Amino acid sequence: MTHVSSHPPHGQSALRTVQVLGGGSAGSSAHVRSLAAGLVARGVRVTVCAPAEADRAYGFTHVGAQHVPVPRSSDPASVAALRAACADADLVHAHGLHAGLRATLALSGLRVPLVVTWHTRAHAEGARAHLLRLLERRVARTAAVVLGTSSDLVDRARRRGARDARLAAVALPAPRTPAQPQDPDLSPLKLRAELGATERPLLMAVGSLDRHRGYDVLLDAARSWRRLDPVPLLVVAGEGPLRAVLQRRIEDEELPARLIGRRGDVADLLSAVDLVLLPSSWESRSVLAQEALHVGVPLVATAVGGIPELVGDAAELVPYGDADALAEAVVRLLGDPAHRELLKERGVRQAAGWPTEDETVAQVLSVYDELTQTQPLV
Known part of the structure; x- marks a missing residue:
């Protein structure tokens, strides 16, 4: 098993990360909660920027993360709120294409590495499909690393111009045993x-x-x-x-x-x-x-x-x-x-044989380490 330090190296402050979530599917929201819990347990400071209802549903603050309510919109006020939350971050990690776009806008001019996880792909036809390709291209080319949850998403990010696209280790938070329903x-x-x-x-x-x-x-x-x-x-x-x-x-x-x-x-x-x-x-x-x-x-x-x-x-x-x-x-x-x-x-x-939550956190931390050039966290 990979062991991850629960404290920053001597003389260094804790790594500061911002996790950006849009409306968020059930899968990406549960992933962010699991990731936040694992990061916090390993001494990483985590801020989750997500709509208020997402924190109520998934409890990011319950696992030790700070929650900053930011609407899913890409209007100037929402982007400004996101930029303020990211101002002192060592690294920003956006989950989903639209979250990636808002993070790209918010980080404009800032020297903060951006990681984007593509959990799924949007569905569009006609003119909207063209706009979607442009959006994917912008996010893929801006991100330092794109993590795709399936091989075809990794290939899609590469086709859109990603500098570095990798297969993500994404754990499924263990569900309750069906033989023992809560109710x-x-x-x-x-x-x-x-x-x-x-x-x-x-x-x-x-x-x-x-x-x-x-x-x-x-x-x-x-x-x-x-x-x-x-x-x-x-x-x-x-x-x-x-x-x-x-x-x-x-x-x-x-x-x-x-x-x-x-x-x-x-x-x-x-x-x-x-x-x-x-x-x-x-x-x-x-x-x-x-x-x-x-x-x-x-x-x-x-x-x-x-x-x-x-x-x-x-x-x-x-x-x-x-x-x-x-x-x-x-x-x-x-x-x-x-x-x-x-x-x-x-x-x-x-x-x-699927990745565990510990393995998922370890992979993400290794990416963060590469991009922030800190001493190894994994």
């Missing part, structure tokens, strides 16, 4: 009853109801499941602009599916489902995929982005946009308990 009223049987799946298979997808999530293909696949006995129930947890469109399809086509809205109990829901489905057009280190494998729930996912390298042989992978292949994989797994058990075993084994 006794959220036992698997009670959750299945609440969702209407006491005597039928329960399938789950989680994520914002956006176009790139592939829920249109998922509903196409659900038509095939109606011939099964009993008919599986698909639940989709999340909110987004496509809710009305998806709900109309479910009703008009009488599909065995329910939109259950945004949920704060996904870890508990995982204890209740038979299969997890991830039909997206692109994913990096999907938190849902990691949680499913970590707790041993069979996963069917599209072979896109960082998913194949993340899951290895521990999931059923299908092409994006192929409703028939998705439906066939689900039907095959539901009819083959032995293969489901094999996937569970493989999933737990695959998850055991």
Whole structure:
């Protein structure tokens, strides 16, 4: 195991870092909290610049970091507030593309190294896609180091002109054990009853109801499941602009599916489902995929982005946009308990090989050390 000093070298003050977070996905926000906790424990001063609601949800101050509320906006007042927070920093670490842009603007003229972690990629078409490329290029070329959470994000940063792009070690903060839900009223049987799946298979997808999530293909696949006995129930947890469109399809086509809205109990829901489905057009280190494998729930996912390298042989992978292949994989797994058990075993084994939180902090500290030219912190 790599040991990281909990105190700065003799005669040196503690390294001062600013972590910049935008609106923040669940994955990037949880990562920043985990990273802040590890850095603080190792004697690093951490300031997290994020919207006020992010600190309420993720508790950066609870792990010893200072929180400076900065809106996600790139307006002059927000950039000025961010610049003030970064004024005495030894290094700034932005998480996400838009956070990277705001950090780039805030650090203009300052000799402060910038690290940017690309946790995911934005989705845009037409003129917005051109603007997105320009934004990616500016952030990639400004950052001293770009850390990508999947190999294709590292390649994307290099194509956009990054001077130094590397694969990030990103740990999944360990979820609660599903066999021991925090709330006794959220036992698997009670959750299945609440969702209407006491005597039928329960399938789950989680994520914002956006176009790139592939829920249109998922509903196409659900038509095939109606011939099964009993008919599986698909639940989709999340909110987004496509809710009305998806709900109309479910009703008009009488599909065995329910939109259950945004949920704060996904870890508990995982204890209740038979299969997890991830039909997206692109994913990096999907938190849902990691949680499913970590707790041993069979996963069917599209072979896109960082998913194949993340899951290895521990999931059923299908092409994006192929409703028939998705439906066939689900039907095959539901009819083959032995293969489901094999996937569970493989999933737990695959998850055991992912970076730990200590390894994630150690990698980040080594990057900080390079850029600040301090004595080794790792």
